[in-house]
Amino acid sequence: MERMGRERWLDSMVLCRRDIHAHPEPGWLEYRTAALVASRLSALGYTVTTGKRACKSEARMGVPGAETIRQHEERALRDGVDPAWLEQMKGGHTAVVGVLRGAKPGPVVALRFDMDCVEVGESEEAGHPPRQLRFASDRPGLMHACGHDGHTAIGLGAAELIAERAGELAGEIRLLFQPAEEGCRGAKSMVEAGWLDGVNYFLCGHIGVRSRTLGEVVASVDGFLSTTKIDAVFRGKAAHAGESPQLGSNALLAACAAALHLHGIGRHGDGATRVNVGMLEGGSGRNVVPAEARMKLELRGETEALCEYMVRETSRILEAAAAMYGVTCEWETVGHGTGGEGDRSLIPQIEAECARMESVGSFVASMPIGASEDATWMLRRVREQGGRGVYMLFGSPLAAGHHQTTFDFDERVLGTAAELLVRLVYACPGWPEAPGTGASGGEE
Amino acid sequence: MERMGRERWLDSMVLCRRDIHAHPEPGWLEYRTAALVASRLSALGYTVTTGKRACKSEARMGVPGAETIRQHEERALRDGVDPAWLEQMKGGHTAVVGVLRGAKPGPVVALRFDMDCVEVGESEEAGHPPRQLRFASDRPGLMHACGHDGHTAIGLGAAELIAERAGELAGEIRLLFQPAEEGCRGAKSMVEAGWLDGVNYFLCGHIGVRSRTLGEVVASVDGFLSTTKIDAVFRGKAAHAGESPQLGSNALLAACAAALHLHGIGRHGDGATRVNVGMLEGGSGRNVVPAEARMKLELRGETEALCEYMVRETSRILEAAAAMYGVTCEWETVGHGTGGEGDRSLIPQIEAECARMESVGSFVASMPIGASEDATWMLRRVREQGGRGVYMLFGSPLAAGHHQTTFDFDERVLGTAAELLVRLVYACPGWPEAPGTGASGGEE
Amino acid sequence: MERMGRERWLDSMVLCRRDIHAHPEPGWLEYRTAALVASRLSALGYTVTTGKRACKSEARMGVPGAETIRQHEERALRDGVDPAWLEQMKGGHTAVVGVLRGAKPGPVVALRFDMDCVEVGESEEAGHPPRQLRFASDRPGLMHACGHDGHTAIGLGAAELIAERAGELAGEIRLLFQPAEEGCRGAKSMVEAGWLDGVNYFLCGHIGVRSRTLGEVVASVDGFLSTTKIDAVFRGKAAHAGESPQLGSNALLAACAAALHLHGIGRHGDGATRVNVGMLEGGSGRNVVPAEARMKLELRGETEALCEYMVRETSRILEAAAAMYGVTCEWETVGHGTGGEGDRSLIPQIEAECARMESVGSFVASMPIGASEDATWMLRRVREQGGRGVYMLFGSPLAAGHHQTTFDFDERVLGTAAELLVRLVYACPGWPEAPGTGASGGEE
Amino acid sequence: MERMGRERWLDSMVLCRRDIHAHPEPGWLEYRTAALVASRLSALGYTVTTGKRACKSEARMGVPGAETIRQHEERALRDGVDPAWLEQMKGGHTAVVGVLRGAKPGPVVALRFDMDCVEVGESEEAGHPPRQLRFASDRPGLMHACGHDGHTAIGLGAAELIAERAGELAGEIRLLFQPAEEGCRGAKSMVEAGWLDGVNYFLCGHIGVRSRTLGEVVASVDGFLSTTKIDAVFRGKAAHAGESPQLGSNALLAACAAALHLHGIGRHGDGATRVNVGMLEGGSGRNVVPAEARMKLELRGETEALCEYMVRETSRILEAAAAMYGVTCEWETVGHGTGGEGDRSLIPQIEAECARMESVGSFVASMPIGASEDATWMLRRVREQGGRGVYMLFGSPLAAGHHQTTFDFDERVLGTAAELLVRLVYACPGWPEAPGTGASGGEE
Numbered sequence A, B, C, D: 001m002e003r004m005g006r007e008r009w010l011d012s013m014v015l016c017r018r019d020i021h022a023h024p025e026p027g028w029l030e031y032r033t034a035a036l037v038a039s040r041l042s043a044l045g046y047t048v049t050t051g052k053r054a055c056k057s058e059a060r061m062g063v064p065g066a067e068t069i070r071q072h073e074e075r076a077l078r079d080g081v082d083p084a085w086l087e088q089m090k091g092g093h094t095a096v097v098g099v100l101r102g103a104k105p106g107p108v109v110a111l112r113f114d115m116d117c118v119e120v121g122e123s124e125e126a127g128h129p130p131r132q133l134r135f136a137s138d139r140p141g142l143m144h145a146c147g148h149d150g151h152t153a154i155g156l157g158a159a160e161l162i163a164e165r166a167g168e169l170a171g172e173i174r175l176l177f178q179p180a181e182e183g184c185r186g187a188k189s190m191v192e193a194g195w196l197d198g199v200n201y202f203l204c205g206h207i208g209v210r211s212r213t214l215g216e217v218v219a220s221v222d223g224f225l226s227t228t229k230i231d232a233v234f235r236g237k238a239a240h241a242g243e244s245p246q247l248g249s250n251a252l253l254a255a256c257a258a259a260l261h262l263h264g265i266g267r268h269g270d271g272a273t274r275v276n277v278g279m280l281e282g283g284s285g286r287n288v289v290p291a292e293a294r295m296k297l298e299l300r301g302e303t304e305a306l307c308e309y310m311v312r313e314t315s316r317i318l319e320a321a322a323a324m325y326g327v328t329c330e331w332e333t334v335g336h337g338t339g340g341e342g343d344r345s346l347i348p349q350i351e352a353e354c355a356r357m358e359s360v361g362s363f364v365a366s367m368p369i370g371a372s373e374d375a376t377w378m379l380r381r382v383r384e385q386g387g388r389g390v391y392m393l394f395g396s397p398l399a400a401g402h403h404q405t406t407f408d409f410d411e412r413v414l415g416t417a418a419e420l421l422v423r424l425v426y427a428c429p430g431w432p433e434a435p436g437t438g439a440s441g442g443e444e
Helices: A003-022 A031-043 A066-078 A083-089 A148-164 A187-192 A251-263 A304-324 A344-355 A375-384 A412-430 B003-022 B031-043 B066-078 B083-089 B148-164 B187-192 B251-263 B304-324 B344-355 B375-384 B412-430 C003-022 C031-044 C066-078 C083-089 C148-164 C187-192 C251-263 C304-324 C344-355 C375-384 C412-430 D003-022 D031-043 D066-078 D083-089 D148-164 D187-192 D251-263 D304-324 D344-355 D375-384 D412-430
Strands: A047-050 A096-101 A104-114 A170-178 A201-207 A216-222 A226-235 A273-282 A292-301 A328-337 A362-368 A388-394 B047-050 B096-101 B104-114 B170-178 B201-207 B216-222 B226-235 B273-282 B292-301 B328-337 B362-368 B388-394 C047-050 C096-101 C104-114 C170-178 C201-207 C216-222 C226-235 C273-282 C292-301 C328-337 C362-368 C388-394 D047-050 D096-101 D104-114 D170-178 D201-207 D216-222 D226-235 D273-282 D292-301 D328-337 D362-368 D388-394
Touching (some): A003 A412, A031 A083, A096 A148, A104 A412, A148 A201, A170 A412, A187 A375, A216 A344, A251 A292, A292 A304, A375 A388, B031 B066, B104 B148, B104 B375, B148 B201, B170 B412, B201 B412, B226 B251, B226 B304, B251 B273, B251 B292, B251 C251, B251 D251, B273 B304, B304 B328, B344 B362, B344 B388, B344 B412, C031 C083, C031 C096, C031 C170, C104 C148, C104 C412, C187 C375, C201 C375, C216 C344, C226 C251, C344 C412, D031 D066, D031 D170, D047 D083, D170 D412, D216 D344, D292 D304, D344 D388
Parallel strands (some): A104 A170, A104 A201, A201 A388, B104 B201, B201 B388, C216 C362, D104 D170, D201 D388
Antiparallel strands (some): A047 A096, A096 A170, B096 B170, B273 B292, C216 C388, C226 C292, D047 D096, D226 D328
């Protein structure tokens, strides 16, 4: 790309990121963001799919209540979202897929970007860059504090470059813009809708993740923990705590007992597990025996089996804690990420492209992580079908850790990430087959 | 009173109650209500005191934060509250006292009425009378669900009748309109401001309290439990629950442990005790080790000593629960009601007046109660000084229990209560002295 | 009684008490004590019943295991207990009843004495009187630390005096020597065997109970708490705690959770309750997930209904605690005392007799108590049938509280108690009928 | 060795093992066993050290109380233990070291054997081989259920063969007979006494450990968990649970709370941890607020740092649990094993010797284990000084798992283990130096 074009391209990603940052949308409610993506992909010549064909309705997890959805749809209309896109997406079906087919045969390459924000109120500090530069969140309690605004901008930046060189394209490109990554709620619905079927190469990643040097690239993240997210509600009976406490059934104490006992789930000899009751609230008045309590928790395991062990233990404990206080407990799975790791055979290929890039300063082959991601569902489906994929990291110093109110990254990472992805897209038709898999690109 | 006058008087109390019901104000923020009371008393000829001279600033408990106070004061101005009154009351000093002195010597008689609402959202049901008759709360999450709207209306109704017959008055009448009865936060500040000093007869009471027949009067409630209300906040350290849970200090689990252990405080051989953690909430995100948790709790005891035992145990448990998780706990007393009971020597006097009233259908000498009230601080001060007082109940069927979203009472109770109070005010100069106390009215 | 006779009689009670003290026997295993009682009553002319006809086998609670019973029976034989009595009592049926009928008609009067020791090892201190005077317990871990040795001696002392004056007797005398009062295990079995049926007057009591002046008599104890004693065992699965903790099911943690939650059973608005997990043990090795845990607990309530509330809560908590850890819990009631109080109409009669006794120094009409006793089952049955009864206290200074290793009393209390009981036996044919009951003695 | 000599040698080990099995002795009380070892080594020509010079007194952990020690010493005398040895060992200093120096220079080689039994009552089943062959434990509640009887027999068998070929010996042989391996209490005291200083090669191991084929050898066990064993005692105040529960301070509930919270110690992001409250007991009577409770627990970590994290958490929790109930908690470390693994450079050397042995059927280079051992302290000290060591397994089918009442092994494993150790002793002077350590045997 000639220099002026590159400057303009970099600027457009920055503007895009800031626009999305200013209008953060939580999972399954990314109407404005998804419509922006869909319009842009469409304008660039991609065949765009959104709504229920982009994400299988029943496979979505942690979908907000009907009233919340309705309010966000109304707001989207007020904000000028194209009613045609909104109509397709309505009811919380905000996945977007853009497909471009090359003239020549070649592999199917899928890139995935996530679009949702987190439920954190953005810092009011004057020195916080998004506030200083006037693109801070306009929605109280919502913020792009995990960098998905950047991810979406990278996706659209890559989409533009790929489209520019569409004539050279071999095989098929699928750009997957995923809703609801936070809480591991969205990826599976795109897998179930079939978008990973037939994929030979799958590329995705994250900017930031611990503060790292700008220009550092990690080719493959290992050791994602399998995770299950659960919401539970305990319901008992209120009573006047002074006059007749015995008439009540204390839902709050049941929740407290559950929280303590969940954190006491025994260690497992086969590997690491985790449990966190992240949020709990209950009770209606100081002098009333609490009739209701709610908790949000997550479980993790080094393997899917370990995570299942944690879920079984949790199920028993929730029910026993309810029984302990004569109350009921209803709980549901609202998110699920599987374990997984990238395909190490792609590391040399990525290293080769990085070596050619001026903006890549250091290269790390692989790095373990103790966190969870639902892109693992996509990695798994691709691998099950003989394809290969990786989850990369694109280094940037961070103003504060992910999900914190002063989170921010160095916007120069957008160019590095988008350029590397585009390079990989054009390079992969030439890659050797995965050893032992018999997977071959290009034949379809 | 002639019939038409009585009808008008009854109607004016109903209108007053509905006006207050429509604009509920929580404890220490009763600007609109208190200003209404102050204006009305002033117009009737009472000498009105409000602000810091009506309630001792440091003796107030559970005062809301500065920002909340500011917002309510702004709202009060927008709602048309007289800035002169507001200026006196500002900073949460919403007590009002009206004094009327008779021409003749006589006892000092004090009547007490409470003005605050509770934090309950009023029922949206069309059939709920305040909604049907269009005087439901205009403030989300706030409601007069305990009848204090009625109490204030009774107070103003009584004020009017007493003023009408001011010429006959012997001694001194003090009408005490108390803020923040909910949570036992306000009475002590009026006691400390000296308004119960020198009082010979003290009359107060409640409408409703368990659904009772209209026209029933209980002359004296016994067995109030001494109570202390406490707010606690636990503060620890957040951490990513998947990658490095060991870096966190879990404030939520500390709160849960505290809640369970508080409910496990041992029984006391000397009498009844109570504990209730009525509200608890903590945590900021599902995958974050919770760094903060808050709880609201109350303790009670059949005697002040038993309540103190509960407070000592609570203090130790809160600190130990914090230590258990390496977090801190700060707690404060936000309310305190002492135990107490009425003076039984007044029962025959009340019975005598009731016997003369058409609207009183049945009379109960005394009734025990397992609840708490801070009028007990007033009863205690009066008694300490040789005076006599009672806490009465004025029967009304209730649509739902106190503090429930569909709470409502039969407005005819307003007339019964106000009339009885006025009768007692005019009767008490003639009552015999309290046996053995040597208390004598009228000499000051 | 002439003086020398009285001295001899007093001495014989002291000797009897010391003999029993030296050979303490726990509940249902009082073979030596019961045989001594049976022989003596028989020699005095009473018709003696023991074994299954004296206590209904199925109504006994907390009976020791078969092996323990066998060992005590063997020991009893070795100790020279008459095999004829042992044969009747075997299997833990150690109740003894002695009946004497007068020549004249008159009321049925029953007196009850308990015989069992407690599981406490007697003090080794040289200054402890039973050790100094060489009648300390010869059985490690067992001691008459509650005064039942004295009670049995009083019973035999009274039996002697009554028999001496048998010719004057009107009606029927039943002397009930009860096993297993500790843990409230024995009284009900004698009630179920019918020995309280037809009783007009029932007299029983306790020496000591808080340290009191020698010569003080309390005519009627009030406010016994209803109580239920429960043994629970939790069974899970052992596993190596280092290699594979997940293969275990932790019975000890289930027991610990149960203990904490039992102490957290909510207060009841209707009155006092109590809970105490008095003993808990579990686990087999430091590095083994505990597969078993056992606990002994007791529940109390001011009324039978309150005690039943505690039992219901306990039942739910034990099961929920087991479920919490995936283990089982089996529990059984091993003792039960009902609430109750004496008949106040007997107080003046008792006062009258006391007034005639030189050894009675002070008289207390009634006294509340926060403890439990299973003589309450007898009081209840007598009352249900129109009879009257009281539970008295016979004052003595105590060297240490009941159940402590240095417990001891002033042996002069034996004479006071026995004399008062005999006086009452002979006086009661002349008492007025119970008001309103229509109960009349002497007609059978 | 000629065949007949070998048969005799094998038989002598079997007889030795059975003799020790019949007289099991717990940690620090192995007077009979240690005296037997000391006498035998002395007879074979070893320089024998025992008592405080063999194990540093202050570095011993989990030493029994003075009274227990006294009883075992008396019993040892009654059992005919040589008073001269006993005098040296008294007070629980039962370590024995035998040293043999070769004529030629060469490396220092140390072999370690443990001697203590476990606190398990041996099975009464007639078919249990030690019972069938009449060498079952003669001490109730004590049993060699972990194979240390075999280890001691192997040590003495090896001692004999080494002594027979003393003329060929190069360097120095140290045979370490360690007390109190159970609970990881003894090894450190021998390390602190200096017996691992200067050691070039350290060999130790275990028979059995999961049921394995006879003749299988594992050259090096990896992944021992670092562990700390703790005993805690909570002391509060007794009170009558019915009359005045408030006067008590409940030590049992404090222990229960501690147990639950200890099992809730948070997972650590750096690796595996373990916690087990293996035993807990408290309380003195059903109706007494428990004044004392005791617990035995163990902590583990994949690394020493992780184990220290668990100890820090435990310390805080024990103190907080005590504070929660107003009781005290005293705790002490009664055992400690560090993590560790063998030196892999020795594996080929061991494989080479195994290949020459008829009785070795299969060879495993290394195997991870989730358990703990205190030989790790010896491995660590040897490694710190540049020496090398391994912990081997000698396969045997097991009748039941370690520490179970029917534990037994195939006695043929004794010959295999002893022969391999002797071969290694004579082979190691010829081994290559440890790579990179510069450690060289023989020069001293």
